[in-house]
Amino acid sequence: MQVMSGKEVSKAVYEELHTRTEAFVQTHGYAPTLAVVLVGNDPASQSYVNSKKKACLSLGFGHQDYTLAQDSTQEELLSVVRRLNADSTVHGILVQLPLPSHMDSEAVIETIDQHKDVDGFHPMSVGKLLIGLPTFVSCTPLGVLTMLDHYKIETSGKHVVIVGRSNIVGKPLAALLMQKGRDATVTVCHSRTADLASLTMTADILISAIGKPLFIQPSMVKEGAVVIDVGINRIEDPAAKRGYRLVGDVDYDTVSSHCSFITPVPGGVGVMTIAMLMKNTLQAASLLAAKDTK
Numbered sequence: 001m002q003v004m005s006g007k008e009v010s011k012a013v014y015e016e017l018h019t020r021t022e023a024f025v026q027t028h029g030y031a032p033t034l035a036v037v038l039v040g041n042d043p044a045s046q047s048y049v050n051s052k053k054k055a056c057l058s059l060g061f062g063h064q065d066y067t068l069a070q071d072s073t074q075e076e077l078l079s080v081v082r083r084l085n086a087d088s089t090v091h092g093i094l095v096q097l098p099l100p101s102h103m104d105s106e107a108v109i110e111t112i113d114q115h116k117d118v119d120g121f122h123p124m125s126v127g128k129l130l131i132g133l134p135t136f137v138s139c140t141p142l143g144v145l146t147m148l149d150h151y152k153i154e155t156s157g158k159h160v161v162i163v164g165r166s167n168i169v170g171k172p173l174a175a176l177l178m179q180k181g182r183d184a185t186v187t188v189c190h191s192r193t194a195d196l197a198s199l200t201m202t203a204d205i206l207i208s209a210i211g212k213p214l215f216i217q218p219s220m221v222k223e224g225a226v227v228i229d230v231g232i233n234r235i236e237d238p239a240a241k242r243g244y245r246l247v248g249d250v251d252y253d254t255v256s257s258h259c260s261f262i263t264p265v266p267g268g269v270g271v272m273t274i275a276m277l278m279k280n281t282l283q284a285a286s287l288l289a290a291k292d293t294k
C-alpha cells in the first residue's frame, strides 16, 4: 500500500507555481492577485481565509481581503463583488462559503465575473467543465486529479465510484473523470443509493466525499483499490490539545491494509485545495493578460 501524500504533491505544485509566477511577474510587471471576501466571523471560514492569504504571500501573489459584517445585506456583498469584477488589478475573486442564511449563494456566485471565477463554481465554469471545454475547475476535484496524476494512477477503463454528489466535489469529479482522455466509467452514489457497499466493492478507484467520519469500512472496499478520502471531519478527542481531531470518511487504519493507494486525513486531499486555488489564480491572471494584449 502506498500513501498518497497531499503534502508531497502540493510541495511539487508550489515549486512549479513559484517558477511560473516569477516568469509572469517578469513579463507583465505585476503579480497575480486574489481578492477574498468573507461575510461574518465564523472561525472555520476565518481560518480558511487566513490560509489562502498565507499561500498568496508565499508565492508573491497580491492579496486583498474584504470582511463584511454577518448582518450585511446581499446587495452590499454584490456591490463588493461588482467592484472587484471591474478592478483590473484583481485577477481572481473568491467569496468564502458558506454565506449567512439570509444570502443567496447562487446569485452571489453568478455575479462573479466568470474570467475571475478561480473557485470554479460559476454556472458557466461548471457547464464548460461538463462539456469538456477548458475552464476553471473547482479546487478540490482538481486536487484529486493532480494527486492521481502525480502517482501515475491510470483512470482509463477503470470503474470509479464516487460517494457524494455535492456541487463542489462529487458532481465535478464525476464530470472530469468521465471526459475523453480520463475515460473512467463513473458511478455516483448518495444518501439514497441502495446497497451502497455492493457498488463501492466494485470500485477500482473509490472516492468518498460525504462528511461522515470513518464511514467507509474494509468490507466496502475491493482488495487493491485506490482510495481517495475527501472527507474532513472533526471527532471529539479528549487527548488532543483542541479537544478534537480530524479524520476522513474512510476508516484509514483498517482500510489501508488492503488497498493499493490511499490518501490520509489530514495531509491528503485537503492540503491540495489551496494549492489548486493558487494555480487557478495564476491561470486567471495569465488569461486576462492575454485578453488585454489582443
Ligand SMILES: NC(=O)c1ccc[n+]([C@@H]2O[C@H](COP(=O)([O-])OP(=O)(O)OC[C@H]3O[C@@H](n4cnc5c(N)ncnc54)[C@H](OP(=O)(O)O)[C@@H]3O)[C@@H](O)[C@H]2O)c1
Pocket (backbone or CB within 6 Å): 140, 163, 164, 165, 166, 167, 168, 169, 170, 189, 190, 191, 192, 193, 196, 209, 210, 211, 212, 230, 231, 232, 233, 269, 270, 271, 273
Ligand atoms: N478541501 C477539501 O479537501 C474539502 C473540500 C470540500 C469538502 N471537503 C469535505 O468533504 C466532505 C463532503 O463535503 P461536501 O461539501 O461535498 O458535502 P455535502 O454538500 O454535505 O454533500 C455530502 C454528500 O454525501 C452524500 N451522503 C451523505 N451521507 C451519505 C451516506 N450515508 N451514504 C451515501 N452518501 C451520503 C450526500 O447525499 P445526498 O445528496 O443524497 O444528501 C451528499 O451528496 C466533508 O467532510 C467536507 O468537509 C473537503
